[in-house]
Amino acid sequence: MGRAVRAGVKACTTTVFTLVLVVQAFPPTRGLEADALWRGAPQLQWSEGGSPAVAQQPAPANPLAPYIKVQAPVIALTHVRVIDGTGAPARDDQTIVIRDGNIAAIGDAARVAVSADATVIDGTGKSVVPGLVMMHEHLYYTTGPGVYGQLGVSFSRLYLAGGVTTMRTAGNLNGIMDINLARRIAAGEMPGPYIDATAPYVNGPNAFLQMHAVESANQARTHVQYWQEQGSTSVKAYMQISRASLKGAIDEAHKRGLKITGHLCSVTYGEAADLGIDNLEHGFFAATDFVADKQPDVCPGQGRGQQTIAALDENGEPFKALVKKLVDKHVALTSTLTVFETFTAGRPMPPGLDVLTPQLKASFERAHERANQNTQSVYAALFPKAMRLERAFAKAGGLLIAGTDPTGAGGVVPGYADQRQVELLVEEGFTPVEAISIATLNGAKYLGRDAKIGSIAVGKQADLVLVDGNPAATIGDIRKVDTVFRQGIGFDPAKLIESVKGQVGIW
Ligand SMILES: [Zn+2]
Secondary structure, rough: OOOOOOOOOOOOOOOOOOOOOOOOOOOOOOOHHHHHHHHHHHEEEEEOOOOEEEEEOOOOOOOHHHHHHEEEOOOEEEEEEEEEOOOOEEEEEEEEEOOOOEEEEEEEOOOOOOOOOOOOOOOOOOEEOOOEEEEEEOOEEEOOOOOEEOOOOHHHHHHHHHOOEEEOOOOOOOOOOOHHHHHHHOOOOOOOEEOOOEEEEEEEOOOOOOOOOOOOOOHHHHHHHHHHHOOOOOEEEEOOOOOOHEEEEEEHHHHHOEEEEOOOOOOOHHHHHHOOOEEEOOOOOOOOOOOOOOOOOOOOOOHHHHHHHHOOOOHHHHHHHHHHHHHHHOEEEOOHHHHHHOOOOOOOOOOOHHHHHHHHHHHHHHHHHHHHOOOOOHHHHHHHHHHHHHHHHOOOOEEEOOOOOOOOOOOOOOHHHHHHHHHHHHOOOOOOOHHHHHHOOOHHHHHOOOOOOOOOOOOOOOOOOEEEEOEEEEEEHHHEEEEEEEEEEEEOHHHHHOOOOOEOOOO
């Protein structure tokens, strides 16, 4: 048991040797029964009378152990290139010292003293970026027509494997699962990123099988209150909400210290900004502000809005006025190019499909083929236009944040898609270090957590991603994740991925 620790990780040979290299307690297998968390869960058994009785099995000592590559009180990453998340140029040949989960020192490798008790990881040829702070994530996935499977356990592992150390779920279709996962991950009982867990969507009357409906400001307030009491730390409004209900949700969220975002349609971006919303999802892809015959409180159809965005003049006064309003009112905008890329002809197959169940993989491959053959699609014009609009918003001083949105017809695979989103921000026109800053520090600023996370600086939490190569020059290197540090614990992406491979779609 316990494979040899990878080359590259070596411990200083000294007397006080506090290094704890956590070996694999359970070799990763594909069987649920071999999964550490499953082992620790209560097992249902049938008793004589036919009613289930719960037999508690002993939990493993450290349920994270199967996924940990390095854990020690003091870790030094030496000779690494540092891309610090602020947008500053990369710095070569640096040393980062992690002590008790925080960044204790950083500077030129020749000058930073590495104490004798440190576990040293030689990072020559590697780079360190902050852990990604991704703002439009979900713990569910499109598993059938109008059906969203709850995949929070596998998804949290994939997010972490992809370098995501903090995420917001931008909408919840399961009720309590987002909240429980957030708690259990925070308690060290399950692997995954820190989760800002949204309440179930606050929406007006709608056709979604798994979505509640509120019909008044009071009902919206009650919804926000109830879910905050259950543990939600964030709110998201959705496409059919009325202005009155949205106002109720915004006021109640703010009264309770929560932020509220929206994927809107019935309410325009301008109206929502006036009502006090904090964030709008999907760049300008969901804006209905420019639909000429838009009726108040009615969604004219997302497609109608998208036609107007595809045709919008990014240098025209109407768009500039909307951007000015959003910037003046401090409304953040979330870029989710990854989901829209799956609808756009001629785009590459998205990464990560191999972790899906064979059925879901095949289902997405068919969707990708259909998208490629749809020459009439609005996305041919919309996708590049929406990129330019997002960039204009950022250039005007708006807070652009990043997410992936694993919905649509599938193919947006957690972790892999988060890396892809950073690549797409570079395609949008940002430099690699700017794109990394959008996907790290900007998210932290939105969450109000930038004193602790989002960039690489002394005193901050050691949420770091060690990658091969140099993403400041070649953004695709952000996919070459070697180790993901969350609060100083180094997780092995390969083990996290292997533990779910082929099963994403079931759990
Ligand atoms: Zn979403």
